[in-house]
Amino acid sequence: MVKAVEKKDSVLTGPQQIDRLLRPGCTYFNLNPYELSMLVHPDKNPGDVDRAQKAFDAVNKAYKLFEDEEQVKYCEAIVEEARSQLETKIIEKRKEAKKKGKDLIEEDMPEEYSKQLKKLITKLFADIEIKKKEMEKAEERDRKRQLDEEQKQINAIKKEKEWKQEWDAGRDDRVGNWRSFQGKRKSKLLKPPKLKTEKRNT
Numbered sequence: 001m002v003k004a005v006e007k008k009d010s011v012l013t014g015p016q017q018i019d020r021l022l023r024p025g026c027t028y029f030n031l032n033p034y035e036l037s038m039l040v041h042p043d044k045n046p047g048d049v050d051r052a053q054k055a056f057d058a059v060n061k062a063y064k065l066f067e068d069e070e071q072v073k074y075c076e077a078i079v080e081e082a083r084s085q086l087e088t089k090i091i092e093k094r095k096e097a098k099k100k101g102k103d104l105i106e107e108d109m110p111e112e113y114s115k116q117l118k119k120l121i122t123k124l125f126a127d128i129e130i131k132k133k134e135m136e137k138a139e140e141r142d143r144k145r146q147l148d149e150e151q152k153q154i155n156a157i158k159k160e161k162e163w164k165q166e167w168d169a170g171r172d173d174r175v176g177n178w179r180s181f182q183g184k185r186k187s188k189l190l191k192p193p194k195l196k197t198e199k200r201n202t
Contacts, residue, residue, distance in 0.1 A: 018048060018055045078128070082120040
């Protein structure tokens with residue numbers, strides 16, 4: 001498959017390569033490393049350096065992926081899964097075609113088969129990438145929630161500590177106020193009450 005892509009890409013100019021790599025849906029098309037080519041290097045596209053750099057970054061990411069044996073196995077597994085799904089679909093389409101008295105289906109043509117396979121590979125790469133991003137977002141939300149909880153606990157401990165410090169700092173004032181209040185109360189208790197003189201009507 002890689003050789004077929006290279007052969008097809010060899011006739012494209014640098015700007016055409018950039019257009020291909022930055023076409024609508026490129027985020028997911030470019031997840032498939034077999035679809036990329038080094039012809040987009042910014043040095044080979046001096047008239048379109050910014051776009052060439054973006055396209056080259058996508059290519060470079062794919063080539064780095066090929067240096068990792070596990071990642072290569074991962075990509076090959078996706079391609080094989082796409083083939084398997086397409087074969088299942090073709091079997092179903094052939095059954096339907098036979099019922100209608102037809103011997104051939106679209107996918108019997110090599111170009112159509114390749115087109116459908118490429119479409120399915122892109123979809124699988126895209127689906128996996130979307131799930132990966134959703135998982136990353138969920139993990140990020142969980143991390144943020146945990147950090148928020150930890151911060152609430154830290155704030156609660158800090159408030160409690162501040163309250164205790166304020167309470168301890170005001171102890172002398174409270175004790176002084178209490179003694180003063182008790183002193184006034186005792187002095188009132190010790191003083192005999194004033195007797196009211198009764199006025200008698202004569």
